[in-house]
Amino acid sequence: xxxxxxxxxxxxxxxxxxxxxxxxxxxxxxxxxxxxxxxxxxxxxxxxxxxxxxxxxxxxxxxxxxxxxxxxxxxxxxxxxxxxxxxxxxxxxxxxxxxxxxxxxxxxxxxxxxxxxxxxxxxxxxxxxxxxxxxxxxxxxxxxxxxxxxxxxxxxxxxxxxxxxxxxxxxxxxxxxxxxxxxxxxxxxxxxxxxxxxxxxxxxxxxxxxxxxxxxxxxxxxxxxxxxxxxxxxxxxxxxxxxxxxxxxxxxxxxxxxxxxxxxxxxxxxxxxxxxxxxxxxxxxxxxxxxxxxxxxxxxxxxxxxxxxxxxxxxxxxxxxxxxxxxxxxxxxxxxx
Numbered sequence: 146x147x148x149x150x151x152x153x154x155x156x157x158x159x160x161x162x163x164x165x166x167x168x169x170x171x172x173x174x175x176x177x178x179x180x181x182x183x184x185x186x187x188x189x190x191x192x193x194x195x196x197x198x199x200x201x202x203x204x205x206x207x208x209x210x211x212x213x214x215x216x217x218x219x220x221x222x223x224x225x226x227x228x229x230x231x232x233x234x235x236x237x238x239x240x241x242x243x244x245x246x247x248x249x250x251x252x253x254x255x256x257x258x259x260x261x262x263x264x265x266x267x268x269x270x271x272x273x274x275x276x277x278x279x280x281x282x283x284x285x286x287x288x289x290x291x292x293x294x295x296x297x298x299x300x301x302x303x304x305x306x307x308x309x310x311x312x313x314x315x316x317x318x319x320x321x322x323x324x325x326x327x328x329x330x331x332x333x334x335x336x337x338x339x340x341x342x343x344x345x346x347x348x349x350x351x352x353x354x355x356x357x358x359x360x361x362x363x364x365x366x367x368x369x370x371x372x373x374x375x376x377x378x379x380x381x382x383x384x385x386x387x388x389x390x391x392x393x394x395x396x397x398x399x400x401x402x403x404x405x406x407x408x409x410x411x412x413x414x415x416x417x418x419x420x421x422x423x424x425x426x427x428x429x430x431x432x433x434x435x436x437x438x439x440x441x442x443x444x445x446x447x448x449x450x451x452x453x454x455x456x457x458x459x460x461x462x463x464x465x466x467x468x469x470x471x472x473x474x475x476x477x478x479x480x481x482x
Contacts, residue, residue, distance in 0.1 A: 146406045149194035149222060149281065150432050152424040153367065153417035156184050156199075162383045162420030167447050189217040191441035192428065194224065194281055196367075196415040201226045201286075204263075205270030214277045223274050224281035224314070224365075224413055228267055231259055231304060232287050264307050275311075281413055282339070282365060283308055286316040289348065293321035298332065305336040314365035314413075316341035323353040330359050337362055344398065345369035346376040356401040363411040366402060368427065370418030387420035390427045392434075392453065399434035406435075422447065426454045433457045 157164045165171050169187065170179040188195065197205075205225065213223060274280040285304060291297060305313055315338050322329045333340050342356045342365070358364040370388030379385050398414070406412050414431060416424035430453060432439055439461045448455040 146409060147411045148402070148406050148435065148437065149412065150414045150428050150435070150437060151192040151194040151196065152419065152428050153196040153415045154198040154419060155188040155195050157419055160381060160383045162387060164422045167450065168422040168425050168444065183216060185213065186216050189221050193220055194222045194413060196224045196226065196284065198226055201229050204228050204266045207270055207273050210271055211273035214273055214279055222279055222281040224284055224415070225271055225274070226284045226286060228263070230263060232285055282312040282314045282363060284314050284316065284341070287318065289318040289350070291317065292319045293325055293329065302332060305338055312339070312363055314339040314341045316343060316367065318343070318352050320350045320352050334360055339363050339365045342366045343369065344371070346371055346373035358405045358409050361409050363413065364405045364409045366398065366414045368398065368416045368418065383420055386418045388418045389423045390418070392430060395427060395430055396434060399431055403435055426451045429454060430457055433461060
């Protein structure tokens with residue numbers, strides 16, 4: 146069964162938690178030999194999948210997704226978050242109001258209605274990924290305010306029907322969905338949609354999950370971090386993702402993912418604690434715990450910042466048998482046989 150581990154997003158160029166100077170070069174210049182540095186290409190040398198967050202803020206464009214395919218190896222997959230208009234109408238309206246101050250509430254309500262054109266635009270934008278066999282899953286991430294009621298169920302069913310033919314992973318956060326677990330599973334299973342398993346700071350009405358897969362086609366897990374102190378109140382949105390899982394905390398998810406791997410065709414695990422590339426460190430730690438190959442090189446500055454990463458890489462190197470002496474007179478049967 147296929148297991149893919151990566152991070153949520155690959156480009157974090159600004160803020161205190163930037164990846165520049167940590168996972169990526171600090172600058173892009175001729176003098177430093179980093180002009181033209183390709184973040185996605187470098188990222189794909191370390192992981193075989195990524196969860197795309199940029200499509201939440203704007204519809205995907207075919208020319209952009211086609212370039213993603215060209216910049217990564219054939220086995221690399223992109224899971225794509227649905228446009229915010231599909232899952233966060235309130236956020237969409239607030240963004241529209243910022244772009245056009247003075248717009249009336251009724252006009253915003255009309256703008257927030259999902260149309261056939263919206264759906265067609267999204268499908269068109271991800272078509273290069275699907276055509277190349279590089280599309281992982283579509284992520285429908287709903288806010289905590291999205292509660293289980295008749296209207297919400299009707300809308301979710303409509304959305305899943307609209308993306309029929311694509312693997313869709315649904316992230317639900319309000320406990321009402323797990324309180325009616327049988328009904329929720331029945332609906333998701335009817336569409337072959339995976340119920341996203343999440344780890345994040347809990348609130349009073351947080352969803353309850355057992356982390357097990359609900360469909361056999363694929364499994365989807367997201368680790369957001371456990372920075373409860375800054376999750377709800379923070380100066381910058383990036384602050385809430387400033388959390389590094391310990392090896393013991395990750396082991397629970399590695400164990401579950403290992404069990405799920407035997408039950409489903411594909412598994413996707415994404416770390417979203419992206420502040421200062423902590424998601425990269427935890428993704429590598431998960432790969433080690435699950436016995437997945439660890440590839441690519443990591444900057445010395447990052448290894449100094451995260452001794453946990455250095456320890457994992459050192460252990461990974463120890464597991465690799467040293468090359469046999471080329472002068473050995475006895476032919477080796479271990480190569481290619």
